Amino acid sequence: MEQIKTEQYKNHLQKKKEVLNNAVIQLKKEFIGIxxxxxxxxxxxxxxxxxxxxQDRPIIINLWGLTGIGKTSLIKRLTELIGFSEHxxxxxxxxxxSRYYDIQDSFKDIYNNCDGEPFIINLDEFQLARTINEEQEEIDRASIRAIWDLLDCGKFDVIDFEYNMxxxxxxxxxxxxxxxxxxxVEKGIISxxxxxYWDVVNSSNRPEVKKNKKVEQIPFVSDSDLDTIFNMVDHLFLVKSELQDKLNEMDGDQTIDYLIQLYKASLKPKTVDCTKSLIFVMGNLDEVYTMSRNFNPDMSANELHRQSTEITITEVKQALLNRFRSEQIARLGNNHIIYPAFDEKSFYGIIRLELDKVKRKVADTYGLSMIFDDKVERLVYEEGVYPTQGTRPLFTTVHQVVNTRLGKILNEIYLKGVEADSLYFRIDDKASEKDSTALKIDFLKNGEVIHHIIDQQTLVLGKLRQEKRNDEQAIVAVHESGHAVLLSVLMKTIPEVVFSVTADSNSDGFVLSRPEWNYISKKEIINRLAVLLGGLVAERIIFGEENVTIGSSSDLSKATKLATYVLYICGMGDVKAAFGNENMNGTPSVIFDNSSETVNKDAKELLLKAEQLAYSTLQKQEKLxxxxxxxxxxxxxxTKEQVKEFIGQYAVDFSLDEIIEDAEHIFYRRHLKGLAEKYN
Structure with a gap:
């Protein structure tokens, strides 16, 4: 007998394993890049x-990521695939x-349908439930206290709405x-x-009395009132008829006494048991994804992806500490899953997935097959991808490029009689205009083109990316080249890409780069400052002092901030201490420095030396x-490869061999090991 139960349990587990494995396979088909x-x-x-x-307490899984990355949709689809849609x-x-009753409604639903059983809860937009504001002051969130009980032990009490009471x-x-x-009243019926009775209790629902028709019996407690009462005390009865039968045995006074008992019982809270639940906590943490506020469509999706993969659980918990109390963060546990941003490959995969959905829908509805040229995918990418915004802008771009043309296509087929069995979308470069791209749609029959239409797709980002070839682009070209040359020569780092025209309204151009090492040493401070000042100095060398433009405000701000930071905070000056001034709030752990002749003087000297270094280096590398x-x-x-080519051809006394490739072993470890050898 026991052996049969064991065999049944094995079969049960095997079926569950198949369900979960199949769910994983299907999710990987539907969700790209994760x-x-x-x-x-x-x-x-x-x-x-x-x-x-x-399980004696909930399993909590925290999902953190940028907007539009597929957190909510993934979990919703998972619940469908493993058979938990109803739970x-x-x-x-x-x-x-802000709405207490929304939570209470859902908790009552859980109590009625899943109490003590396995089910799934999704606590979405969790970052908005903050209990500490930006000033680190506590916020009263009485409406979601049950949420924190849920995350703690999985059991909490709910009471009926005050309205019902x-x-x-x-x-x-x-x-x-x-x-x-x-x-x-006799046996629950008005006698x-x-x-x-109608005048006092419910005048608006008085029944209409018709001639020659037998008057129905009127219950003392109406059916609608009975439904509401049962919902408030359903934990006392198996079915509503059980309550009905009790009332049908009572006269008026007995009914009043019994209803008072039920009223008192309804005041007692109901304990909701969620110990068998699976809870997903998900949200966006801008404090962790520091790049999330950059809406520049020209930023590198691959670089954003790389940065996002370096986010750690400790950074997540530190970010949560800005929003929640320490004991609340502890209730979230340690299952923190950090979504990476999509890289370029993933975005293209998502584009193909969306185009495949369109293909299937058109094939199923109209019997037409569709083919998309690679250039169409490129058009969708260039017009639809904002790396920090995830998939949502991409979906609307697919709709604009493809779906909006289905009406024209169907008109050609059904109204003009073009008997096609397939469609081929491609880009016609010759027919394209300055601010639009020509979409050529070929109508095919048995593999032969029998008709075509050309439709212009207005470029939004593409228009912003067009080369201007005017004074403005020349200024930006010189400015960004100054940064790029100094980055290569002084920091031994080749930029990933240099832009002189960008679709970002807040930036005319930029250099995307990062040194391969994650620290700043004293010997490289002036070099880093020189790189920041390189754009301004390059303009001065090429155009002359009187023709320098005002586009260096951000560079100057960053350079000044770095110079003062390393001296005031990092102990890189003559006095090894942290400095501040009397205008700082509170009692800072700093040495007051209100004189322009001490640390401020040192900061100015750093900036002056950096400017001189930038000037001498760029003069030497003027041809480059x-x-x-x-x-x-x-x-x-x-591009990076093009920068290397320019350096190889035009740099003076500088070789590509000097570029730092292995940043993990530049000096410190080798130096330490060398010293340690002396004592072996």
């Missing part, structure tokens, strides 16, 4: 999915924090008043003074600077 995230989630829910009976409850904490109290008083005025700037005055970008 295979690792899907695997992490599947591994974390294994114990809950296979052995919920031994899935989503709370939008951006809305629930007031309603119940008034109903009892009305019924009691009706009895006082002479209404009589005398029915008109008086001019050649690079000349190219960027005509073209909007210069």
């Amino acid at each position: 295979d690792g995230i899907i695997d992490q989630i599947a591994n974390t829910i294994t114990s809950w999915f296979f052995f919920p009976e031994i 899935y409850f989503r709370f939008d904490l951006g809305e629930c924090t 007031n309603w119940f109290n008034k109903l009892i008083k009305k019924l009691d008043l009706a009895l006082y005025k002479g209404v009589t 005398g003074n029915e008109d008086l 600077l001019i050649k690079m700037a000349d190219y960027l005055s005509d073209k909007r970008t210069l």
